[in-house]
Amino acid sequence: MSTFPTSVSATALDFTWPDGTEVFDDLQLAVGPGRTGLIGVNGSGKSTLLKLIAGELTPTDGSLRIAGEVGYLPQNVTLDTALRVDEALGIAATRAALHAIEAGDASEENFTAVGDDWDVEERAVAMLDQLGLGHIGLDRTIGEVSGGESVLLRLAALLLRRPDVLLLDEPTNNLDLFARRRLYAAVAAWSGVMIVVSHDRELLDLVDQIADLRSGEVVWYGGNFTAYEEALAIEQEAAERMVRVAEGDLKKQKRELSDAHVKLAKRVRYGNKMYAQKREPKIIMNARKREAQVSAGKHRIMHEEKLKEAKERLDEAIEAVRDDEEIRVDLPYTAVPPGRQVLTLRNLELAYGARVKGEFDLRGPERIALIGRNGAGKTTLLRTVTGELRPVGGEVETHVPLRFLPQRLDVLDGALTVAENVAKAAPDATNNRVRARLARFLFKGARADQLASTLSGGERFRAALAALMLAEPAPQLLMLDEPTNNLDMASVRQLTDALDAYEGALIVASHDLPFLESIGITRWLLLDGELRDTSLEEVRELMALN
Template identity: 80%
Template structure:
């Protein structure tokens, strides 16, 4: 049976009663699928439902094969050894015991057919740029970005049939991203990736657009999706203009009809008042006119209602996604004022800022470097969350810190 993920009549609601999915049907087959949608549309929730981390209120999720999931926020026990985080500690210990001459059957059962597990682990770490991370080191010695790659390495070693990636490049530097892109390109099974990283989404085979609890499929990568979406939206906006013109026309025709009916009514009343014809004839004519007027009015009102319905449908097809706009105030720090002073700073985990460094206002500084270089450690030392191993840090103005993980 080919590897696949099939979701049927899926329903899920948050504990506060907010519905996320109601009767969702979707299937993911072999290849790389980019799952996109606005924040809050349910992308991460859908991955958790597929991975079995959440239970649906109704419907079914069927997966043909083993599932591996890289969550958006990777949390690993900092006391774990790297081989434990990779899930190979028991096999590795059994291998070393056999190499030392122990011939217990339990060791052979633990190893199974995976005699090259240690070599594969080191090779996988090397492919992801973690060749410097030994299997006996602890997770606490690696950076946030490296821990993401470490979790990915564990998944690649497991070789699951279905791989779910939720914002995998969030904490990766450019070099590490390139490693991840290569791993994504070479993945042979079913992959569903949620990401806002355009470069990563250029590597997928198809795009699944999750919107209002439903998925629309687009063939090709993110550029193909944007092109198709632009054509769709242009057509939708054109339909809105056509529907608006029709709605205005129907309103005019209804108004014109009401004016004509009012004139006929006044004329009929005048004839009635002047009694120019027999009463029975005028009564019949009045009833016929009233029936005709009623039908005429109903016809125009129905046409107007239909035009309004078409307009509402056309407007709904045009996307009007909310945008977040933040106006940042100009700094109150005067030019040339010393903001921060670092002097021969030694950081935890070995990074250093040699000599003296002064930051003057108003300046914006991009702090860049490889995963594990000590960027976050430096910021946490400046804020006072971590103590410096040596040297001095002096902040001369009030400061605030927005951390990597809220």
């Protein structure tokens, strides 16, 4: 690791995509030692900023300085499946030279390749074990590991390199609950500069400061994500108070301007009356008239300027209040009476080995969390319930209308507008009804006429959710597969709002414990070879043991 201070700084940084879309204009940034959580709404430029720092993108203008070596874990990790694990870790050449020396080939070339890394194998094995990959040998190929394991493998390669600046982009997205704990431990132990983009609250509670990227600017908050939320709540309360003060001042200035107009009008009438009665010499009355007009003009201008200043203060106060809109919707037709049979699984065997022994029943408006390791078969189980996949054996019986939101969000037709997609799911609903319901999902007016293919990530999620929840017949069983993956904090809150209004049965496959706890889960299921009931307490105990 280099000996000089590590830092990342950007000065007057501009970046524009080839199609002309501007991301940054005159961005200023300075990141020092410690762990920084970079947050912001979908589309604010978080991943783009990491790619600029990593050197994968070039700024349009401005300067970007990174002191030391950079290690970058992208959001979507792709590794050559033919690579051996030691090659993916970047130690294959050193390891080969080390083995050659041990076999008696003491050439200068081999000693140069080893350098000071005589313990490279021990360090690599220890790092894999630390990240829960101790069962993966250095000679195995990447094709033999799961998607979540490949993310941790890429992280292991970075940690072995010991870069000065470590960049992590949504590192927990494809990790199960157990792998997340390993990653949390690695983040907590990191002592250099780290910038992590994430919506994972538990991960963000491990950082030392929060950088909030909003409208092309970075605002800094000391402490972790919990401290950020507390500071933001105080800030927003003050901002809302300033709006009320500014609104009161604006009303006062409008009232005073109106009173001034009345007074001036009275003076004009009185002056005209005096002029008409000619009680003073004409030259004196004309002089007084001019003075009165000048005085009246100054008086009017003064009040108009005060009114303008009051409007500007109100605009500034409103701008300081964050408008993270909330979904407010009523879904009475999704209600399921207590005890109503919703889903039955009998001796179910899934395509990839998992099974449901005996009979499993879901009754009434239960809220079920489906958890398990990556590759346990959670998605396969959900797709089998929908009928997309045929079971190897056993039966699936659904007793109510159901809808499924897959990880890929591919329930929308990109060639149709948002309103047309919802109308397709609810063919008997009138256009007015579709638009009125869509407005509750924050697609108001022309926003409902956007093509689905042009929506941002957060908008696409809301549109997909609207298409499912507003469908006819109304879904009384809703199944969601990793719904918070790739969602910003505002979108997760909007999803929580929508699920608060949902009155039917719910099955959510997720590794996001804080989210699961926030939506009122009533039953926890663990899929680990067989499907069985568990509890939140047992889940936490299992994570502590693994």
